[in-house]
Amino acid sequence: MKTKDTSKKMSRKADSIVKKRKAPTMSPKTTCESINVSLNPKSEQLLMHLDYFIKNVARKVDIDPGFQSPERWTRDNRQSYITSLLSGMAVSKFIYADVGECMNSSKNSTDKKYYKNWHSKGTKYLNIDSNNRTLCIIAWLSSKFGMKAVEFSIEDSVGQMHKITIEEGTKFNQLPGDIQDLIKNNIFISFEIYTFATRQQLHNIFISVNGGSKLNVDEIRNGILSDSVATFRGITDDLVRGENSNLICYKTFTKNDRNRRIADGWVTRYTMYSLYGFDDKITSNFLYEVCQPGGNADKNVPKIKKMWKGFENVLAKNEDIFLRFISNDSKKKYPKNILGDAFYHYSTKCYDIKSPTETRDEFRRFLEAVKVLRKDRSENRPLYHCGNDTSNRYDFSGLMRNSEAKRTRKRYEVIVEKMNELNNPKPVRRLTVEEAA
Numbered sequence: 407m408k409t410k411d412t413s414k415k416m417s418r419k420a421d422s423i424v425k426k427r428k429a430p431t432m433s434p435k436t437t438c439e440s441i442n443v444s445l446n447p448k449s450e451q452l453l454m455h456l457d458y459f460i461k462n463v464a465r466k467v468d469i470d471p472g473f474q475s476p477e478r479w480t481r482d483n484r485q486s487y488i489t490s491l492l493s494g495m496a497v498s499k500f501i502y503a504d505v506g507e508c509m510n511s512s513k514n515s516t517d518k519k520y521y522k523n524w525h526s527k528g529t530k531y532l533n534i535d536s537n538n539r540t541l542c543i544i545a546w547l548s549s550k551f552g553m554k555a556v557e558f559s560i561e562d563s564v565g566q567m568h569k570i571t572i573e574e575g576t577k578f579n580q581l582p583g584d585i586q587d588l589i590k591n592n593i594f595i596s597f598e599i600y601t602f603a604t605r606q607q608l609h610n611i612f613i614s615v616n617g618g619s620k621l622n623v624d625e626i627r628n629g630i631l632s633d634s635v636a637t638f639r640g641i642t643d644d645l646v647r648g649e650n651s652n653l654i655c656y657k658t659f660t661k662n663d664r665n666r667r668i669a670d671g672w673v674t675r676y677t678m679y680s681l682y683g684f685d686d687k688i689t690s691n692f693l694y695e696v697c698q699p700g701g702n703a704d705k706n707v708p709k710i711k712k713m714w715k716g717f718e719n720v721l722a723k724n725e726d727i728f729l730r731f732i733s734n735d736s737k738k739k740y741p742k743n744i745l746g747d748a749f750y751h752y753s754t755k756c757y758d759i760k761s762p763t764e765t766r767d768e769f770r771r772f773l774e775a776v777k778v779l780r781k782d783r784s785e786n787r788p789l790y791h792c793g794n795d796t797s798n799r800y801d802f803s804g805l806m807r808n809s810e811a812k813r814t815r816k817r818y819e820v821i822v823e824k825m826n827e828l829n830n831p832k833p834v835r836r837l838t839v840e841e842a843a
Contacts, residue, residue, distance in 0.1 A: 447603035447611065448511075451499075454597060456547065457590035464544050466530035467502065469537050471639060473612040473629040476647075478665040479538040485554045487539060488546050491593060492558045492570075499598045500536035501615060503608055505529050507601035520605045534600070534608055535615045547590075549579040560592050605631055623690040624671030627697060634696075634703030634710070638677070641714045642670045652721050654728050658742045675809055676746040677710055678703075680753040684815030686793070713753045720752060724766050731773030743809050744776055747818050775824035780806075792816045 454463065469476075479487075490496040509521035524532060533540055545551060552575035560568045568588060578586065603611070609629040613621065628635060645655040646669050659669045671693075678688050678696065697703045703710070721728060728748075751772055759765050779802040782788075789799040792812040805817040 447600050447607050449598050449600040449603075452597040452599060453594045455591050456543065456593050456595070459595055460544065460547055460590075463531065464540060466528065467533050467540055468524065468527070468529040468531075469533050470524075470608070471628075472631065472635070473609040474533060474535075474537050475625065475665050475667065477538055477541045478662075479542060481551055483538070484542045484545065484551055487542050489554050489556045491543075491595075492556055492589070494558070496539075497596070498536075498539075499596045500539065501534040501598045501600075501611065502531040502536075503534055503600040503603055505532060508603055511602040512604075514604075517604050531599070532608065534612050543595075547578055549577040552577050560588050562588060562592055622666060622668070622671075623694070624667035624674075627674070627690075627694050628667045628670055630694075630697050630699070632697055632699040632701065632704055633707050634701070637707050637710055638670050638674045638697075641711070642673050645669070645673070645714075645718065652718060654721055654725060654745070658745050663742075672742055672746060672809070673714070676749050677713070679746075679750055679811070679814065680713060681706060681709075684811045684818070686811045688811050713757065714749075716757065717749050717752045720756070720765060720769065723762065724769055727766070727770050727773060731770075731777045741806050743806055743814065743817070746809065747776075747814070747821060748772060750818060751821075771825050771829060772821065775821050775828055778828065779820065779824055788820075790816050790820060 487496060505521050505524045509518060509525055512518035512521060546553075553572055555572065555574040557569070557571045560570060562568065570585060570588070572581070581589075600608070600611070609631070612629065613626065628639065642664075644650075645652055646659050647664050659672075663669045663672075674693055674697070675688065678693065681702075682688060695701065748769065751768075756765050756768050759768065782802065787801050789801055790805060791797075791799050792805075792815070795812070800813070800816075802817070802820060805813055805820065808814070
């Protein structure tokens with residue numbers, strides 16, 4: 407039986423494939439060139455047992471508020487995570503950036519300065535993703551909370567398996583010493599530690615790994631590396647997150663508002679209203695674009711700081727009238743959009759008033775108008791339409807529930823009209839003798 411010699415044909419085919427791979431065809435939009443430095447972040451993967459983590463790492467970790475939020479886990483969240491950790495089901499990696507390594511490998515002065523600043527504070531790692539988990543482990547090993555009931559097994563260093571049962575509410579320091587040692591030396595955490603990444607890449611990594619957790623628009627905008635975003639974050643810290651937060655502002659925002667950057671978004675939006683008016687173009691997309699480095703918001707940072715500092719002083723000096731007129735006695739809650747309107751009124755009408763007495767009188771009039779409008783629950787209360795939208799009509803309470811430009815514009819117009827009405831009441835017509843009879 408004759409066989410065909412296919413070696414030459416296969417050889418030609420292989421040569422053809424090799425040639426195609428050596429000389430790839432590029433599209434007009436694709437280029438390939440040799441470079442001296444990497445453009446991509448670099449990282450290494452590590453496993454650490456709890457004892458090493460708590461002694462050598464945990465206390466040297468910090469967060470950049472530009473892309474990480476403060477802890478927001480509840481007690482139940484913490485307990486559930488520890489249960490998963492002990493049961494071998496906490497598979498998500500802790501993602502850190504090694505400050506020293508990233509500082510030494512930085513290719514530009516901006517990034518080197520960024521990491522050098524953290525390094526000078528004694529920070530060894532920046533927590534890109536896992537802040538809640540990091541703080542949870544620290545709190546658990548410090549016996550800050552008890553556990554859920556759990557049964558799990560641990561393999562020790564010589565391969566011996568141990569079955570452990572822990573009762574509901576047990577704190578770590580209540581476990582027998584040998585069980586504590588087993589847990590600390592044989593429960594491991596998986597890490598992805600970046601040794602080269604720009605500041606912007608850290609933010610991009612955070613956005614990428616949190617893609618499934620539905621970051622809100624304010625959290626995404628908070629990661630922009632610009633002077634204006636840092637300014638808005640600082641203003642919000644002073645108003646609602648700092649130790650000396652203004653009482654009115656603190657009561658206005660919930661813990662979720664503070665932790666999920668919703669309060670930062672409120673500051674940003676009402677700042678833009680003060681700068682540009684109630685323009686319908688002021689949407690979430692507009693706010694994202696205007697806050698980019700070198701954008702219009704950056705150019706107005708000095709004015710923005712001055713406006714909010716002045717408003718904060720007004721709130722502090724006139725806290726009594728704000729509490730009297732804004733508070734809702736039934737819910738003890740303060741409407742944040744009315745507070746935003748008060749800022750707009752200050753920045754556009756009271757900014758240049760020098761007399762503290764005149765400023766106080768102006769805010770008393772403003773808040774009195776709000777109080778009258780909020781109290782009107784009658785069947786004949788006015789209904790308003792916003793802009794060209796005549797299909798939907800709102801009473802004043804309906805206007806208060808939204809901070810979009812058209813509804814905020816109408817709400818503010820209604821407040822100013824009521825201020826004028828209360829300041830210049832219609833004269834009461836006296837009855838004639840005949841009418842009185």
